[in-house]
Amino acid sequence: MNNQTVFLLLNGEAPETLPDLDKYEIICATDGAYQFLEKNKIKPDFISGDFDSIKNLPKDIEVIHTPNQDFTDFDKMLKILFDKGFKKVDVFGASGKEQDHFLGNLHTAIQWKNKLNLTFFDNHSRYFxxxxxxxxxxxxxxxxxxxxxxxxxxxxxxxxxxxxxxxxxxxxxxxxxxxxxxxxxxxxxxxxxxxxxxxxx
Missing domain, CATH: 2.60.120.320 (Thiamin pyrophosphokinase, thiamin-binding domain)
Structure with a gap:
């Protein structure tokens, strides 16, 4: 079991202020959120998604293709992190933009509550x-x-x-x-x- 904390960025409202990324063992993002990291010159350890929205995939970053449409990008990312042995995840970009995604992310959090310790952060609050x-x-x-x-x-x-x-x-x-x-x-x-x-x- 890995007790280090993961920084995970989803494709909701982007953080106005980023936390100290040096405190995180792993930085990762869904494919829709990768552009924000790229724009801010932040290199993630890996990205995951179906990559329909990215024309040129980065060659110096681990790319995990997850095309299964039966699960959300958030759910698929949590499974990857769980399989890698991580237990504690700080989630950014889970709210804002389309609110059905936000409610879906809360639903996913409940599904993973016995396996992962999730804390969400947005530009107004933290919640868990x-x-x-x-x-x-x-x-x-x-x-x-x-x-x-x-x-x-x-x-x-x-x-x-x-x-x-x-x-x-x-x-x-x-x-x-x-x-x-x-x-x-x-x-x-x-x-x-x-x-x-x-x-x-």
Whole structure:
């Protein structure tokens, strides 16, 4: 098992500010996102996709052709990373542009939750699929949203302005958006279901 973190770029809204890429063991991208890396003179370790949109494939980068249309580029990329032994992936470009892709990426995250540790980053927030007990530090003053997908039961929170005490959230009925962290360390627990936590910058 490889404990190093992967930088993965998808073809959503491109990052306005890139993280320190030196902290990543692997830099990779789907074929649609490769042009952003190329434009910013960033050389990935490999790229993957069906490559319908790239006329001239790079010759000094590993190219993994994945034409199977039964799976999304994100799903196929996660399988490649899993097969390579990686467990922790920071995902950029998963939101923005076409919102059906964004929802599909959340769906994919749930499918891989028992195999990979995924954290998503965009130009406004970071978000991830919560464990049954999740502690978050350095949170005071930040906007925290709890979004069930589609439901999460018996949620308890500590450190939020509007606490939950053994309450359920159900998409289409009640979700927990735009809460505020009032302490530096917050804790969120729930009994069952799926819950995404969004932390706005």
């Amino acid at each position: 699929l919560a464990d049954k007990s999740t502690s978050i530090s350095n949170s005071a003053g930040k906007t925290i949203s709890l979004v069930p997908f589609p439901k999460a039961k018996n949620i308890c929170t500590l450190g939020l302005q509007y606490p939950l005490d053994k309450e359920d959230l159900v998409f289409g009925e009640r979700i927990g958006t735009r809460n505020k962290a009032i302490t530096n360390d917050i804790k969120i627990t729930f009994e069952s279901g799926e819950l995404f936590i969004f932390i706005n910058h």
